[in-house]
Amino acid sequence: MPTVWEQLNAELPPVVDRAQSALVQIRNGGQGFGAGTIWHADGLIVTNAHVIAGRGALRVALPDGRTLPATILASDPDRDLAALVVTASDLPTVELGDSRRVRPGQWVMAVGHPWGVAGAVTGGVVIGMGAGLPEIPRAHHEWIALDLHMRPGHSGGPLVDVAGRLIGINTMIAGPDVGFAVPLHVVARFLKRALAAPQRVRSR
Amino acid sequence: MTSVLQTLSQDMAATVEAAGPAVVRVEGRRRVPATGVVWSADGLIVTAHHVLSRDERITVGLPDGSTRPAALVGRDPSTDLAVLRADGGGLTPAAWASGDGPGVGQLVLALGRPGRSVQATLGIVSALGESWRTPAGGQIDRYLQTDVVMYPGFSGGPLVDASGQVLGLNTSALLRGISVTVPAATVRAVADALLAHGHIRRGYLGVGAQPVRLPEALAGQIGQETGLLIASVEPGSPADAGGLMLGDTIVALDGHPVHHMDDLLALLGGDRAGKAVPVRVVRGGQVQDVTVTIGERA
Numbered sequence: 001m002p003t004v005w006e007q008l009n010a011e012l013p014p015v016v017d018r019a020q021s022a023l024v025q026i027r028n029g030g031q032g033f034g035a036g037t038i039w040h041a042d043g044l045i046v047t048n049a050h051v052i053a054g055r056g057a058l059r060v061a062l063p064d065g066r067t068l069p070a071t072i073l074a075s076d077p078d079r080d081l082a083a084l085v086v087t088a089s090d091l092p093t094v095e096l097g098d099s100r101r102v103r104p105g106q107w108v109m110a111v112g113h114p115w116g117v118a119g120a121v122t123g124g125v126v127i128g129m130g131a132g133l134p135e136i137p138r139a140h141h142e143w144i145a146l147d148l149h150m151r152p153g154h155s156g157g158p159l160v161d162v163a164g165r166l167i168g169i170n171t172m173i174a175g176p177d178v179g180f181a182v183p184l185h186v187v188a189r190f191l192k193r194a195l196a197a198p199q200r201v202r203s204r
Numbered sequence: 205m206t207s208v209l210q211t212l213s214q215d216m217a218a219t220v221e222a223a224g225p226a227v228v229r230v231e232g233r234r235r236v237p238a239t240g241v242v243w244s245a246d247g248l249i250v251t252a253h254h255v256l257s258r259d260e261r262i263t264v265g266l267p268d269g270s271t272r273p274a275a276l277v278g279r280d281p282s283t284d285l286a287v288l289r290a291d292g293g294g295l296t297p298a299a300w301a302s303g304d305g306p307g308v309g310q311l312v313l314a315l316g317r318p319g320r321s322v323q324a325t326l327g328i329v330s331a332l333g334e335s336w337r338t339p340a341g342g343q344i345d346r347y348l349q350t351d352v353v354m355y356p357g358f359s360g361g362p363l364v365d366a367s368g369q370v371l372g373l374n375t376s377a378l379l380r381g382i383s384v385t386v387p388a389a390t391v392r393a394v395a396d397a398l399l400a401h402g403h404i405r406r407g408y409l410g411v412g413a414q415p416v417r418l419p420e421a422l423a424g425q426i427g428q429e430t431g432l433l434i435a436s437v438e439p440g441s442p443a444d445a446g447g448l449m450l451g452d453t454i455v456a457l458d459g460h461p462v463h464h465m466d467d468l469l470a471l472l473g474g475d476r477a478g479k480a481v482p483v484r485v486v487r488g489g490q491v492q493d494v495t496v497t498i499g500e501r502a
Contacts, residue, residue: 007208015209105220105313105324107213125216125313127355128323134236134356147325147353162213177353 012109016121018164019111021063022094023119023157026070026084029056035112035157036060036084037169039191041091045070045084046187047156048171049077052084060086074194079141080171081182083194094158097165099184102129102144107162110146110170110179112154124148129183136174143180144168150179215366216326219313222368224322226298227315229265230274230288230360232256239316239361240264240288241298241370243395247290250391251360253279254377256286264290269320278398282342283386284375287398298362300388301369305346308332312350313364314374314383318357327352327383338378341406341469345393348372348385397474405474408499409448410441415464416453422486430463431455431486446496448483455491456484472498 002010024036026047034051038044045060052058058070066088073083109123127145136143144159150173159168159181168181230240230251238255242248249264256262262274272290279286306312306329314325333347350363354376362370363385372385397404413432423429431453437444448454454462457471458481477500482493 004208008212011207011209103217103220104322105216105218105326107209107216125324125326127325127353128319128321130319130321132319134318145323145355147355162207162210178355 012123015109015160015162015164016111018094019109019121019158019160020119021092022166023063023111025061025113025118026051026156027056027059027061027067028052028054030054032116032153033061033113034153034155035170037156037158037166038091038093041089041093043086043088043091044073044191045086046169046191047082047084048080048169049075049082050080051156052082058084060084062086062088063092074190076190078138079182079186079190081169081187081190083191094160094166095164097161097163097167097184099129099144099167099186102126102167102183104128108146108148108159108167110148110150110154110157110159110181112150112157112170114151114153116153122149122154127178136172136180142183142186144183146179146181147177148179149176154179216313216324219364219366219368220315220322220324223298223315223362223364223370225267225296226370227317227322227361228267228295229317229319230255230262231265231271232258232262236357237265237318238357238359239318241360241362241373242295243287243297245295245297246293247295248277248395248399249274249288249290249295250373250395251286251288252373252375252377253281253284253286254375255359262288264288265317265320266295267317267322278402280342280394280398280404282338282340282404283344283390283394284338284342284378285373285386285391285394285398287395298370299368300392301365301371302388305348305387306332306365306371311366312352312371314350314352314354314358314361315364316355316358316361318355323355323358325353325355325358337466337469343390343470343473344386345389346387348387350374350383350385352383354383405477406501407472407474407476408442408501409468409472409496410438410443410499411448412436413454413465413468418453418455418486419489422489422491426455426491428455428461428463432462432465432468442496442499446483447494448485448496449487452485452487454483454485457481474500
């Protein structure tokens, strides 16, 4: 009979695997790279607007090793979200969760490329969710506040729950111990608008 | 199949939800509101002293979204605790932990309500210890340090264990850079004192003193190696009235040995204020007892 600790240790890596399967690297012409999350198997990728800021050619490195040029479908700097398209099909995706039912104290994991370490994971609990959280910029927007060690390079990567379901996009940090993610339902709303009427479509 | 990880995650979220009704928002400063814990259903709330920058116009935000004015019952900067009385009753008191308390390494949650809804951070018990004295002179029953993140507005909020019981009040102000929890027993003692007197009673002697080594012969006779040499006596103070003199060395108070200044401070607790107690001193090489009526420091 395995101990609870051993069971936890057996259960955690598959959750990370699921999150990483949808994680991409976004290269912006400069040094280093940000993170992105595959939303749809046919090449729709979501990330933060700040990750694609700049003038360099956008390229997306997929989990299977391919690196493809990307086109900006839409970008919303205020909400810090961007939608990219790459020409590909059958991309691995992550199951979508229900970010409206996020509860303070629940366990979550965030993957990304902190300080350029590809695919690194951090785990912790949800501090709270909603608008009006204390001491964050653009507090009128909905955020998921996170008690985990998010770092530059996590931005744009997936935040998943214990079942490995996507519940948010890692976006911002406030000190070494607190991170913020855009809740999934906000991302979905953004993508719906973007697909209906692509804004500021640019290719580089 | 439900995994252990899912169960743990659900248990933690459920614990937050179960403890949440006793966690209130405290608005008593200009910046981010802080947190308080419901002490009794009739409106008493315990919180951190340092989150109240004013004594009036304090409001509390309840879990149902309503706000109520609250009066400051009293505050104790030395333990960073304060008690408020919110208008009206019908509050949900916290379940305070009794018994052995947590063990080092156990998972705990810090809760706060700086906004409308309850929030949580996860950590482990980092260190436990005996009773200690804060830099401001407060007596705390037990040292309890965690590595929980003190999210803005979490001071005055509860540290809860796996059963949802409140282990104490978290504060980031007692020790710099460390999340310290004032244990439930201290919260109870300070809250009782604040309710009875509006402040923490502290005994007062009126001497300046420094620890000295006793002569060997005397040390053997008294059974201790150090005492407190009186370097000054405040005129009109309890020490002056009781006949303590410059050059006396205090070796015991009310039957308890006095080796260091800390011993004396600990013995000058509120319960001795106003009482006549024997003070054993070494005067001119002789041990003698002087009776001093301990004063009270306002």
